[in-house]
Amino acid sequence: MVIGRMRIRAVGAITILALTASCGAIGSRRPPPLETFSAQEIYQKAEFELESRRKPEEAARLFGEVERLYPYSEWAKRALIMQAFAYHQDRDYENARVAAQRYIDFYPADEDAAYAQYLLALSYYDQIDLVGRDQGLTFQALQALRTVIERYPDSEYARSSILKFDLAFDHLAAKEMEVGRYYLKRGHYTAAINRFRVVVEDFQTTTHTPEALYRLIEAYLSLGLDGEAQTAGAILGYNFQGTEWYQDGFNLLKGRGLAPEPRGTGWLRTVYRQMIQGEWL
Numbered sequence: 001m002v003i004g005r006m007r008i009r010a011v012g013a014i015t016i017l018a019l020t021a022s023c024g025a026i027g028s029r030r031p032p033p034l035e036t037f038s039a040q041e042i043y044q045k046a047e048f049e050l051e052s053r054r055k056p057e058e059a060a061r062l063f064g065e066v067e068r069l070y071p072y073s074e075w076a077k078r079a080l081i082m083q084a085f086a087y088h089q090d091r092d093y094e095n096a097r098v099a100a101q102r103y104i105d106f107y108p109a110d111e112d113a114a115y116a117q118y119l120l121a122l123s124y125y126d127q128i129d130l131v132g133r134d135q136g137l138t139f140q141a142l143q144a145l146r147t148v149i150e151r152y153p154d155s156e157y158a159r160s161s162i163l164k165f166d167l168a169f170d171h172l173a174a175k176e177m178e179v180g181r182y183y184l185k186r187g188h189y190t191a192a193i194n195r196f197r198v199v200v201e202d203f204q205t206t207t208h209t210p211e212a213l214y215r216l217i218e219a220y221l222s223l224g225l226d227g228e229a230q231t232a233g234a235i236l237g238y239n240f241q242g243t244e245w246y247q248d249g250f251n252l253l254k255g256r257g258l259a260p261e262p263r264g265t266g267w268l269r270t271v272y273r274q275m276i277q278g279e280w281l
Contacts, residue, residue, distance in 0.1 A: 177196070
């Protein structure tokens, strides 16, 4: 696998690199052009730059030279996946994606294709940081991670992809909650309800669902839609009774003389029938 190969530090390779470096240090002599080195020697020099000198940008350039000078060699194939890795180490995510995708396109059946797809997914995932950022990268990360999970379920990268998929999925729900709370605080109840509805319907397996149901109780009570608020409370009580959100929601309803129970015929009643009564038609 590529990770194992990346860890190889051949004594002969380091000796070659030391000699190459010394050539440029004596007087005004320049190091010999890369064309005079074999594919293996250039590849080993790139590894040296990546692992010993911690220069991923230079390593990526040298891995690219292997492919340019020896395009049909086995070393060129190795260099392409390592170039993707080096770009990712350098946080040059765009070029990492380009190199990883090229590897997948050229060598779809190779043993390192799974790793290339995983690197492609990471190049999106590692750019996800704050919930306030544009969510386009999160969607792309989810798609790429899903590809790893579905196409390479037995690979060593599948489990990590599943964990990251769940975190990215939760991230999208967090964004919906953030916007929903923003609308709720400003009295835009219908807009807030639309955001919390997305969480309940599309992200119900995330950690944000209990709060979304509680916020729906708040919003519906503010609009005078008691039946919808009671239905939200019923779902909250059935699935998340042990949470603080249920207790707060119960107290909110009780303060209005209401109880959590399914009422009305709106979308929440449909969710109640599906989630609790198992009625999907």
